[in-house]
Amino acid sequence: MGKITGFKEFDRKTEAYRPVDLRIKDYGEIFTGYHDKAHLQEQGARCMDCGVPFCQSENGCPVDNLIPEFNDLIYHNKWQEALVRLLKTNNFPEFTGRVCPAPCEGSCVLSINNSAVAIKNIEQAIIDKGFDEGWVKPYIVEYRTGKKIAIIGSGPAGLAAADELNKIGHSVTIFERDDHIGGLLMYGIPNMKLGKDVVDRRVKLMQDSGVEFITNVDVGKDITTIQLQQNFDALVLTTGASKARDLLVDNRQAQGVHLAMEYLVKNTKSLLDTGSVDESDLSAKGKDVIVIGGGDTGTDCIGTALRQGAKSIVNFELMGKPPVERASNNPWPLWPLIYRVDYGHAEVTEIFGKDPRQYHLMTQSFIKDDQNFVIGLKTVNVDFKDGQLIQINGSEKIWNTQLVLLSMGFVSPEHYLSDDANIELDERGNYKAKYGQYITSQKSIFTAGDCRRGQSLVVWAINEGRGVAAKVNEYLA
Incomplete structure (x- = not known):
């Protein structure tokens, strides 16, 4: 695929983000877009005729994107054909092209001893150009089966x-x-x-295709699953894993210690509702x-x-x-567990002069004042020996802080919906159902x-969304 000697002739080159000094002044997307088509064609040319495309393997793309095919089409400047290939396997490449960590690149054969093809950039460019050119249109259904499905949760x-x-x-109705x-x-x-206009654009496209959306309805509280079953032929629970992992140390209840998602949601909601950033006590x-x-999330x-x-910021x-x-x-084609500098790290490094990350640190307690506001925290350095965490005596340190954000992942979905639906949970507290x-x-x-x-990638959510749709269709047949 691509140019036979392209991987020898061209180096990996990714689309640059907007300059740090400009992008930190607003909440616009950090991406610069696909303006240099020649550069993207070169990246498509780097795709090797590798025989077995590991980018599509179990360790590569969870939705089995036809990556070598659309790389070759971009190399030959056939953008519309590339879009057709991309949409065969991925419902929302505008999301994955922006937020997916690109396991496909970690499994790229070229990455064994070179830099991977810039697959993620190519994917985002294909769908963005598709929207810009008007190639992406609503899917008009010619025949309705008469079957009705309710989906609870409007994530990917x-x-x-x-x-x-x-x-x-x-006929599909999503409750959010x-x-x-x-x-x-x-x-x-x-x-x-991920610009919210990008999300709204896709939602509008789905509405125009016939999907119904109902917001501000909390199934399991505002309406029961039994009530929904009286009106729908099948229910699909896609509520996400929203129960965050907490840090239960002394003074956890001090004001100014918050879960990361509480912080992120409030700022995004303020931007959506008022057009300005959050300026409450939760602001940084x-x-x-x-x-x-x-x-x-961190x-x-x-x-x-x-x-x-x-x-x-630390x-x-x-x-x-x-x-x-x-x-x-950690050999190829596994996901490479290596040091990376993400957009936030690069921004802090440029503004404050150093990377914000501190390693081998465990928080022992929060420190609060007389009004119950957090004013600091105490840490200890740790190490790992034979899989065991060891605290290093004498390494304790006090850090000043007025805002602590806990970004330690998610443990499970909330359980009021599963309780209402009376469904079984697995050993981790997730809704129990066999993959596939x-x-x-x-x-x-x-x-x-x-x-x-459990908590995973957007691309895996799309994989499972496509998979559950096939099984629901079998059930309704």
Whole structure:
């Protein structure tokens, strides 16, 4: 695929983000777009005729994108044909092209001893050009089956399931407890990484295709699953894994200690509702901010705090600093567990002069004042020996802070909906259903996405949304 000698002739080159000094002044997307088509054609040319495309393997793309095919089409400047290939497997490449960490690139054969093809950039460019050129249109269903499906939760899994079921001809209604459709895409990912106009554009397209959306209805509280079953032929639970992992140490209840998602949601909601940033007590403006936990959510907290005007930003990580190159126990084509600099880290480094991350740190307690406001926290350095965490005596340290954000992942979905539906949970507290089958312990109730598999990637949510749609269709046949 691509140019036979392209991987020898061209180096990897990714689309640059907007300059740091400009992008931190607003919440616009950090991306610069696909303006240099020649550069993208070169990247498509780098795709090797590798025989077995590991980018589409189990360790690569969860939705089995036809990556070598659309790379070759971009190399030959056939953008519309590339869009057709991309949409065969991925319902929402405008989301994955922006927020997916690109496991496909980690499994790229070229990355064994070179830099991977810039697959993620190509994917985003294809769909963005498709929208710009008017190639992406509503899917008009010619025949309706008369079957009705209710989907609870409008994140990527729910949207993918709805998109697939609607195309088959079933009537689909999505129920969302928040005031905007999108779930994680709307409120869990900041505007600078995923513009909400991008989410709204897709929702509008689905509405025009026949999908019905109902907001501000919390199934399990405002309406029961039994009531829904009286009006729908099948239910699909795609509520996400919204129960966050907490840090239960002394003075956890001090004011100024918040879960990361509470912080991110409030700022995004303020931007949506008023057009301005959140300026409540939860704002980082003028404060020494400490983010506990890494990952994408931690980075998003860092980027948001910087834009709000934080005085300083530090990011604690329990584990050590990852290696620059793959370790011997992390071979290709596994996802490379290496040191990376995400957008938030780069921004803080440029503004404050150093990377915000501090490694091998464990928080022992929060420190509060007489009014119950957090004013600091106490840490200890840790190490790992034979899989055991060891605290290093004499390494205790006090850190000043007026805002602490807990970004340590999610443990499970909330359980009021599963209680109402009377479905079984697995040993981790997720809705119990076998991958590939998606049926719960209750007839006609299916589940998919993070609420079934645990916290994961948007692309895996799309994978499961497509999968559950196929099983619901089989059930209704």
